[in-house]
Amino acid sequence: MVARLTTVAFQGTEARRVDVQVQVVSGGKQIFNVVGLADKSVSEARDRVRAAFVSLGLHLPGKRITINLAPADLPKEGAHYDLPIAIGLLAAIGAIPADAVAGFAAIGELSLDGTICAVPGALPAAVMASSHNLGLICPAENGAEAAWAGDLPLLAPQTLVQLINHFKGTQVLARPEAGQMRELDSPLDMRDVRGQETAKRALEVAAAGGHNLLMVGPPGSGKSMLAARLPGLLPPLAANELLDVSMIHSVAGLLSKGELSRARPFRSPHHSASMAAMVGGGSKAKPGEASLAHRGVLFLDELPEFTPQVLDSLRQPLETGEISVARANAHVSYPARFQLIAAMNPCRCGTGGADGIACRRGARCAADYQARVSGPFMDRIDIQIDVPAVTPADLALPPASEGTAEIALRIAAARNRQMDRNDGVVNAALGQSELEGVSEPDADGRKLLIQAAETLGLTARGYHRVLRVARTLADLSGSDGVHRLHIAEALSHRRARTGLVANQAQTNVSSRTPRNPFYSQ
Secondary structure: OEEEEEEEEEEOOEEEEEEEEEEEEOOOOOEEEEEOOEOHHHHOHHHHHHHHHHHOOOOOOOOEEEEEEEOOOOOEOOHHHHHHHHHHHHHHOOOOOHHHHOOEEEOOEEOOOOEEEOOOOHHHHHHHHHHOOOEEEOOHHHHHHHHHHOOOOEEOOOEHHHHHHHHHOOOOOOOOOOOOEEOOOOOOOHHHOOOOHHHHHHHHHHHHHOOOEEEEOOOOOOHHHHHHOHHHHOOOOOHHHHHHHHHHHHHOOOOHHHOEEOOOOEEOOOOOOOHHHHHOEOOOOEOOHHHHOOOOEEEEOOHHHOOHHHHHOOHHHHHHOEEEEEEOOEEEEEEOOOEEEEEEOOOOOOOOOOOOOOOOOOHHHHHHHHOOOOHHHHOOOOEEEEOOOOOHHHHOOOOOOOOHHHHHHHHHHHHHHHHHHOOOOOHHHOOHHHHHHHOOEOHHHHHHHHHHHHHHOOOHHHHHHHHHHHHHHHHHHOOOOEOHHHHHHHHHOEOOOOOHHHHHOOOOOOOOOOOOOOOOO
């Protein structure tokens, strides 16, 4: 007789169905084989299962035991195969009814005393089980996480003994409750930022349209402080976004106690991060920081200190919103639709370009330092601004009248306009054809954009990114069309300074809009 149940193999955030087939036959010497393209951690399951059985007073029969994990051409890795193998063996030797376990999928790691330990990926496994009309058996620590998948039959035992007693009818395992939903609770407020009106405006625009943002300024000018307050400005995750984000965090083992959060992810890796840590990979192709920031913010502080290879590896996901990791034994894809926020000093000394302070090493220090970031990478950043040093007069100012709550209301209104117009897509994620259909500027705006593109040497990508920012500025102002004013302010966020276009721009702007060479003087 062959006992059967189901488990999963993870490929990216997808849980692929795996059939566990257990056969115990007489004849020949005693042997315990696990077949089906299993890696070392899966092959070691036989020792953990054997030790757990001994702790429970059960002994494996002196027969030939074969565990087949089908399909055989799908790589299997991880300790979560321990529990399905143990359950299959229990069914094969008659310790629990074989027909009872056939309708379940199972994941879990076994300790030597029979305790069932937590494993990553409970939420994707539960979604897979629900889609195949199966129940799920998972560790007790994963029960609250798996319960988010719906009304599927769910068992979350702490030990193998509890599971055996449940199937024998001597104990009933209650279905676990789903974990808590944490709402937005950021204690950081924009009122804490003194001065820096231009930078705050740029941060608002970036949040409204999902644009990438680079801040360049001396140490202590508030770049990190501004970036840390961006999550409080962003709207909470929608239901479909919450599922996407939670699936990635589940595979990475980051869902503590099954708690989900509507707050958008904010990842801030150190500049010593390797390429595998940033974009994913390694021997088991795990998600990297870029994927963990999906639907949220990836903050890169001290941008030029990252290795050029790591930064350039982000160029593809910045365009496509996806990362493909190819290895000799695996080829997986992770979603990575993140908003990039970066900060850097103007030069290695940190003081070059600050008001009234010149770099001790001269202009070459700044040129060499900023050249560590490639042009194609910089071209993918929509908004690039200078953040000047904070003066004592700025620090003496009273708190701003507008805080995070007031700014977030404007951002939410602008995003709602985008979602209604763009079929649920923010301006930064629009394709070129869709962008041209919704951001065609008026005659004056088109003339200014063409002149600026020629003068500043904008690439085709830079040209369209100016249009994206202008479309967001129009949304913030409640305008249906893109006008010269919006084009002018969008151009001011490219860190470009030229006098030609300034003399030709004759637009009057409100006092809240930062001055730039594209406005009339």
